[in-house]
Amino acid sequence: MESDLQRPSGDGARAALNELTADRERLAENVRVPRALMAGFGGVAAWWVGMAAATSPGQMYQPPAMGWLALAVSLVFVHLVQRDTGIRFRRMGPRALVAVAGAVVACLALYSISLALVSLGLHWGVVLTSVTAFASTTWLAGVAYSSAVARLRHG
Amino acid sequence: MAEAAFDEVIHAPLRLRICGLLSPVDRLDFAVIRTALGVSDATLSKQLKTLIASGYVASSKAASAGRDDARRITWLSLTPDGRRAFDAHVRALQEIAGLNPK
Known part of the structure; x- marks a missing residue:
């Protein structure tokens, strides 16, 4: 035990630092992206975009109050991802943030398109925008999570 | 920087x-x-006990979905003191290794 506590040689210090890098590599390799939960984010996005079908675009337009519920459900999914993987990230990294921002922008754009479709009486078109929201958000959530995991390798 | x-x-x-x-x-x-780390529960617990006693690591338990009530997730994190000490220690190792961190 005592020898562990002594100052290491240069080689010993290098070996210790290399081991830290190897451990982070191993940690990153062991993490699997929780695909089902990523699809959960997609489901929330599809639900939110689909809410446009129940609105009445025009002068009396009232945004659906369920938007806050969608946000709350998203936070529940974040919690579930942390519990499932056993990791809570400190920083997600710029690539992950771009992916999350991309998902938000895509959902806002799809919601706007949905409102336009509803105002034209094309309610069925909201199915397409909802499916697109599901696919794009699921994919972007996976990209964000993978990026955060890859960032672990760099400490 | 530490x-x-x-x-x-x-x-x-x-x-x-x-x-x-x-x-x-x-x-x-x-x-x-x-x-x-590829170690046993007992080995890890022993080392964690030392880190927690030193104030470098904090531990908290949470109920886990998919597990029965008796099994809980044990979350571990570096405390601010632990983070400072680890960063300073890594810098010391880099100096010893001649890596001259900036």
Whole structure:
């Protein structure tokens, strides 16, 4: 035990630092992206975009109050991802943030398109925008999570 | 940036590796650390006890979905003191190794 506590040689210090890098590599390799939960984010996005079908675009337009519920459900999914993987990230990294921002922008754009479709009486078109929201958000959530995991390798 | 400072509590091989895994994250589950290090529960618990007693690591338990009530997730994280000490220790190792960190 005592020898562990002594100052290491240069080689010993290098070996210790290399081991830290190897451990982070191993940690990153062991993490699997929780695909089902990523699809959960997609489901929330599809639900939110689909809410446009129940609105009445025009002068009396009232945004659906369920938007806050969608946000709350998203936070529940974040919690579930942390519990499932056993990791809570400190920083997600710029690539992950771009992916999350991309998902938000895509959902806002799809919601706007949905409102336009509803105002034209094309309610069925909201199915397409909802499916697109599901696919794009699921994919972007996976990209964000993978990026955060890859960032672990760099400490 | 932390000033280089060799820390004997952290330097014990397994404790250094535990801190190294906790450093880039906010917190990790006990089981994730055990798997990454390839050690037994008892070995990991013993080293964690020392780090917790030194105020370098904090631990908290949470109920886990998919497990029965008796099994809970044990979350582990570096405390601010632990993070400072680990960063300073890594800088000391870099200096000893002649890597001259900037």
